[in-house]
Amino acid sequence: MADAHADLVHTEYTSTGLRSTKLAMWLFLASECLLFGGLITAYVLYRGQSTTGPYPQDVFDIGYTSVSSFVLLASSLTMVLSHNAALARDYARMRLWLLATAMLGLCFVGGQVFEFTSFFREGLTLHTNLFGSTFFVLTGFHGVHVTVGILMLLILVAFSFRGSLSDDPAFPVEMVGLYWHFVDIVWIVIFTVVYLIPAPPPHGAV
Amino acid sequence: MSSTDHRTEPDTAAPPAGASDQHVAYHPSAREYIRVGLLLIALTCIEVLLSYSSLSGTKLVVALFACTIIKFVLVVGYFMHLKFDNGRFSRVFALGAIGAFTLYAVVLLMFRVWSS
Numbered sequence: 001m002a003d004a005h006a007d008l009v010h011t012e013y014t015s016t017g018l019r020s021t022k023l024a025m026w027l028f029l030a031s032e033c034l035l036f037g038g039l040i041t042a043y044v045l046y047r048g049q050s051t052t053g054p055y056p057q058d059v060f061d062i063g064y065t066s067v068s069s070f071v072l073l074a075s076s077l078t079m080v081l082s083h084n085a086a087l088a089r090d091y092a093r094m095r096l097w098l099l100a101t102a103m104l105g106l107c108f109v110g111g112q113v114f115e116f117t118s119f120f121r122e123g124l125t126l127h128t129n130l131f132g133s134t135f136f137v138l139t140g141f142h143g144v145h146v147t148v149g150i151l152m153l154l155i156l157v158a159f160s161f162r163g164s165l166s167d168d169p170a171f172p173v174e175m176v177g178l179y180w181h182f183v184d185i186v187w188i189v190i191f192t193v194v195y196l197i198p199a200p201p202p203h204g205a206v
Numbered sequence: 207m208s209s210t211d212h213r214t215e216p217d218t219a220a221p222p223a224g225a226s227d228q229h230v231a232y233h234p235s236a237r238e239y240i241r242v243g244l245l246l247i248a249l250t251c252i253e254v255l256l257s258y259s260s261l262s263g264t265k266l267v268v269a270l271f272a273c274t275i276i277k278f279v280l281v282v283g284y285f286m287h288l289k290f291d292n293g294r295f296s297r298v299f300a301l302g303a304i305g306a307f308t309l310y311a312v313v314l315l316m317f318r319v320w321s322s
Contacts, residue, residue: 018294026295030302037306041313066254070247077243080285084236174287181285185278191250192274196257197267 025175029182036186039141040193043134048200050129056199059119068111069191072146075104076184079177086170094173095157101180102153105146112143135194142190145183152176232290242284249273 016023082097116136126136156176159165165172234242253273256266283289288296 016294018292022295023298026298027302030299030305033299033302033306034309037310041310044314045317062254062257066250069250073243073246073250076246076281076285077239080239081236084233084239087233178286181281184285185281188274188277188281192253192270196253196270198257198262 039138046130086173105150
């Protein structure tokens with residue numbers, strides 16, 4: 001009975017022959033492109049439209065955010081190494097890389113909280129100006145996604161220790177990995193559009 | 207850490223009769239992943255250096271976006287395995303990514319973001 005159930009779980013294919021869970025994950029990620037695309041577009045639309053400060057050039061610290069970006073890129077590498085270990089059925093190493101990914105994710109989120117706090121101290125809040133509204137909504141949504149990813153990673157590690165992962169642990173690791181890498185590519189775009197491309201002069205400035 | 211290549215059954219390992227894509231998925235070795243990771247870090251360094259450079263205006267934006275697109279493709283292709291996986295997954299993701307890009311590019315054009 002249990003084997004029959006396991007077979008049912010692991011061989012759920014769509015009529016195209018694709019694994020339905022994986023197809024659903026890719027469809028979800030495709031829909032997330034629209035979500036983050038909308039938020040990035042809102043930020044770009046209102047760039048330089050704020051009538052009061054603080055402005056991006058007053059608060060951004062490119063060096064600090066660059067370190068955060070390196071941390072998130074490193075977490076993508078550890079995530080893919082964990083999938084590689086799962087494929088090789090080296091579950092101890094898989095857990096190690098999963099925990100390393102979660103720790104790097106926590107560093108990123110911690111860095112973001114610190115950044116938000118320092119912006120708040122400089123007078124930038126969600127309600128201060130258009131820059132504050134669009135910036136906090138965009139990066140805040142991204143931060144929430146990273147946090148959800150960390151929870152998924154920790155749940156995966158807990159399930160792995162309990163032995164309640166499926167017969168093929170590489171598959172759930174791959175699914176969580178897809179989500180994690182997506183969060184990384186969203187940050188790759190945010191880092192360029194929000195932080196690296198210089199903001200136009202404040203609205204009304206000569 | 208195993209640095210050997212892993213060839214595993216694809217996600218179409220037991221597809222229903224008539225399914226067309228039954229290729230064997232290729233998974234890069236840990237060493238290849240580390241190489242891609244280092245490339246991503248190098249590209250990020252280039253981006254940061256560009257932002258501090260004397261480049262400005264369109265040239266800077268084009269250079270930064272070139273780096274961003276390369277990083278995007280590397281992560282999606284290697285880390286998310288789209289380069290080696292069933293082509294239908296690529297098409298599903300491309301539908302969302304290109305659809306979103308087109309939709310929002312039209313919105314930005316409508317609001318004449320680039321002309322301001």
